[in-house]
Amino acid sequence: MKVPSTTSGSVADADGPEDRLRRFVTIWSRAVFPVTATSMTRQEFERHLLPPARELCAALHARPFDTTPAHGVGQALVAAHCTDPDALARSLGVVDAYLVLYCAEGAEGAGAADGAAPRTAPDTARDAPLDAEELRARCARLQHAMAAGFAQALRERTLAEQESIAHSALSARSAAEFALHATESRFRAVFEGAAIGIGIADLEGNVLEVNETLTRMFGGLEQTVLTRNIVEWAHPEDGPHVWRLYDELVRGERENYRVEKPFYRSDGTALWTNLTVSLLRDAAGVPRYQLALMEDTTERRLLNLRLRYEATHDALTGLPNRTLFFERLEKALGPGADSRFGLCYLDLDGFKVINDSLGHSTGDRLLVEVADRLQSCVTAPGEMVARLGGDEFVALTTGPGTERQVAELADRMLAALATPIGIDGRELSVRGSVGIVEGPAGERTAAEVLRSADITMYRAKSAGGNRFEYADAEADARAITRHGLTTALPAALERGEFFIEYQPLVHLGDGSVHGAEALVRWCHPQHGVLGPDRFIPLAENTGLIVPLGRWVLQEAVRQARFWQDEAPGGQPATGPLRINVNLSPTQLHHPGLVAETVDVLERAGLEPGALCLEVTESALIGADEDLLKPLRQLAEMGVDIALDDFGTGYSNLANLRRLPVSVLKLDRSFTQGMQQHPADPVDLKIVEGIVQLAHSLELAVTVEGVETGAQAQQLRELGCDTAQGWYYARPGAPDRIRSLVLADAI
Numbered sequence: 238m239k240v241p242s243t244t245s246g247s248v249a250d251a252d253g254p255e256d257r258l259r260r261f262v263t264i265w266s267r268a269v270f271p272v273t274a275t276s277m278t279r280q281e282f283e284r285h286l287l288p289p290a291r292e293l294c295a296a297l298h299a300r301p302f303d304t305t306p307a308h309g310v311g312q313a314l315v316a317a318h319c320t321d322p323d324a325l326a327r328s329l330g331v332v333d334a335y336l337v338l339y340c341a342e343g344a345e346g347a348g349a350a351d352g353a354a355p356r357t358a359p360d361t362a363r364d365a366p367l368d369a370e371e372l373r374a375r376c377a378r379l380q381h382a383m384a385a386g387f388a389q390a391l392r393e394r395t396l397a398e399q400e401s402i403a404h405s406a407l408s409a410r411s412a413a414e415f416a417l418h419a420t421e422s423r424f425r426a427v428f429e430g431a432a433i434g435i436g437i438a439d440l441e442g443n444v445l446e447v448n449e450t451l452t453r454m455f456g457g458l459e460q461t462v463l464t465r466n467i468v469e470w471a472h473p474e475d476g477p478h479v480w481r482l483y484d485e486l487v488r489g490e491r492e493n494y495r496v497e498k499p500f501y502r503s504d505g506t507a508l509w510t511n512l513t514v515s516l517l518r519d520a521a522g523v524p525r526y527q528l529a530l531m532e533d534t535t536e537r538r539l540l541n542l543r544l545r546y547e548a549t550h551d552a553l554t555g556l557p558n559r560t561l562f563f564e565r566l567e568k569a570l571g572p573g574a575d576s577r578f579g580l581c582y583l584d585l586d587g588f589k590v591i592n593d594s595l596g597h598s599t600g601d602r603l604l605v606e607v608a609d610r611l612q613s614c615v616t617a618p619g620e621m622v623a624r625l626g627g628d629e630f631v632a633l634t635t636g637p638g639t640e641r642q643v644a645e646l647a648d649r650m651l652a653a654l655a656t657p658i659g660i661d662g663r664e665l666s667v668r669g670s671v672g673i674v675e676g677p678a679g680e681r682t683a684a685e686v687l688r689s690a691d692i693t694m695y696r697a698k699s700a701g702g703n704r705f706e707y708a709d710a711e712a713d714a715r716a717i718t719r720h721g722l723t724t725a726l727p728a729a730l731e732r733g734e735f736f737i738e739y740q741p742l743v744h745l746g747d748g749s750v751h752g753a754e755a756l757v758r759w760c761h762p763q764h765g766v767l768g769p770d771r772f773i774p775l776a777e778n779t780g781l782i783v784p785l786g787r788w789v790l791q792e793a794v795r796q797a798r799f800w801q802d803e804a805p806g807g808q809p810a811t812g813p814l815r816i817n818v819n820l821s822p823t824q825l826h827h828p829g830l831v832a833e834t835v836d837v838l839e840r841a842g843l844e845p846g847a848l849c850l851e852v853t854e855s856a857l858i859g860a861d862e863d864l865l866k867p868l869r870q871l872a873e874m875g876v877d878i879a880l881d882d883f884g885t886g887y888s889n890l891a892n893l894r895r896l897p898v899s900v901l902k903l904d905r906s907f908t909q910g911m912q913q914h915p916a917d918p919v920d921l922k923i924v925e926g927i928v929q930l931a932h933s934l935e936l937a938v939t940v941e942g943v944e945t946g947a948q949a950q951q952l953r954e955l956g957c958d959t960a961q962g963w964y965y966a967r968p969g970a971p972d973r974i975r976s977l978v979l980a981d982a983i
Contacts (some may be wrong), residue, residue, distance in 0.1 A: 579643025905942025
């Protein structure tokens with residue numbers, strides 16, 4: 238390659254020596270970088286080649302000429318991981334083509350210093366520039382030296398790597414031998430000292446070796462274990478999958494399996510284990526042995542069985558408890574069941590009295606005897622009896638003939654309780670009420686069946702007890718509705734779902750409105766408007782009657798005060814000067830009755846004489862002075878007390894003298910005979926006698942249920958004071974009462 242002269246516009250005329258050197262390095266890096274194994278980027282690799290390029294350039298012009306730097310450049314290429322043969326070839330090609338071109342001395346002198354005049358003649362022969370032929374000759378020798386250095390470095394590197402590999406192989410072999418020995422030692426230590434049983438057998442089932450733990454598990458005789466084939470260790474409680482898994486393993490179709498398996502010890506007792514069996518293969522992957530790991534779970538299994546028994550049986554009676562009974566019942570009612578079932582739900586009558594009077598110890602002994610008697614009643618296959626809790630027991634029978642069997646079972650249970658039970662010299666008599674549910678399986682859930690039986694049992698108890706009743710869908714629905722209303726009562730009061738309707742009390746003498754009775758209603762979101770007969774008994778049972786009654790009293794008194802304020806001409810109203818509010822028996826026993834009533838009257842600004850509290854006759858039958866005391870206090874304040882539903886109970890008429898009442902309200906049953914024409918003379922005589930008796934005791938008489946004008950006329954003639962009923966007005970909004978009062982005033 239001919240180096241261009243400095244006078245003909247060559248590369249040497251373009252830039253300074255450093256720029257030309259960097260251009261040479263760029264060409265070199267572009268040629269070599271694609272075949273290197275370095276982690277450097279191309280720019281980093283280019284900077285890495287700059288020092289070797291300087292050495293080549295300096296060696297090209299060195300005097301005396303020496304190729305040693307080029308030898309070092311070849312070694313540097315190997316050190317930079319340019320070990321690919323193509324990397325050497327490309328480097329030599331770049332040096333051959335471009336070293337003289339970019340590093341010629343004339344070119345270097347052409348830009349030695351900015352603004353300096355070029356030299357026109359050498360000072361001495363030693364400083365004379367080299368001609369092109371000499372530069373080419375030197376460049377060729379430098380290439381040879383580069384190749385020699387590259388080859389030497391590559392050979393030394395290869396030898397070093399081979400030596401390292403040999404050393405590593407020797408070290409690995411020594412480590413492998415040591416690891417094998419350590420592994421064998423560890424295996425032997427684990428095998429002998431393991432807390433679980435370990436055994437090795439061939440694929441024919443011959444036991445080759447067992448550890449001490451496994452020997453102890455089987456009774457301590459190693460020879461007994463080693464002389465038996467694995468197939469001889471079958472147990473009657475083995476599941477069919479146990480030996481199927483074993484066959485798959487010895488055929489090489491399975492690598493391992495895990496099962497719970499019992500064995501027989503040498504003394505004949507059962508040994509329960511968690512068994513894990515693994516297949517051992519040789520280096521070629523051919524199955525050779527089987528390894529068994531056995532964990533003794535006998536004590537754990539016995540404990541689990543005991544815990545299971547305690548969790549599913551009643552601690553007092555030993556009968557199955559609710560949990561186990563539900564399992565049996567759900568199985569009997571399951572989708573796969575195609576037979577029928579019968580269930581008897583029994584609750585003891587009078588047990589609470591015995592438990593409270595004689596103590597819980599006697600009650601527990603009574604329950605144990607009852608459980609034994611009921612247990613003797615279930616003798617047929619598919620029958621069971623369980624204790625659900627307290628004095629509640631349940632019996633189940635299954636099969637195709639449960640229509641007849643369940644009735645017979647209930648008869649046997651009641652008959653078993655007929656004989657008195659002797660405890661500590663006492664003869665204790667208990668009876669039972671039984672609810673029966675019978676039908677085909679698969680139609681109802683266990684919870685639904687038990688709920689229906691519970692409802693039916695209470696129906697039998699309400700009918701007198703010592704009997705059984707069959708479940709009835711309509712009765713169940715009514716009971717479920719009652720329960721739903723009971724649970725909704727508290728929230729209904731908080732949400733303001735109750736409201737009051739008022740029915741006028743009419744003075745029979747002149748037909749004017751004398752007062753009004755407050756009647757609470759429930760606007761239920763699903764069932765609509767409910768009368769007090771639907772929810773007052775439920776409120777009594779739950780105790781909610783106290784806050785509900787307080788709310789009714791507050792609203793009614795407030796309304797009475799409003800009527801007085803709205804009286805015509807601003808004068809006291811001639812209409813409802815009295816508001817009648819019903820009191821329940823529970824409210825009578827509430828200690829804050831008097832204080833709360835006074836507080837309500839004072840807050841509303843209503844005189845006590847404008848309030849009448851109605852108490853049913855049944856609530857005061859046999860009432861003692863403690864119960865009558867709050868009523869007397871209210872009566873002394875001026876509050877009227879009315880004896881409601883008079884004539885429906887069995888009270889002694891002479892007791893009227895000691896009751897703090899001022900009004901008798903005759904039950905509507907006395908006026909029903911007056912609706913016909915002519916009126917029943919017996920009813921007339923009864924009403925006439927009651928009115929005369931009441932007036933002799935200075936008691937006013939109010940009659941309920943007046944529905945015709947004839948009734949009203951007869952009651953007026955008999956001397957009754959006030960009346961209420963549909964003849965005058967149905968219960969309605971308070972505005973209706975105000976309209977009637979205004980009409981009277983006009």
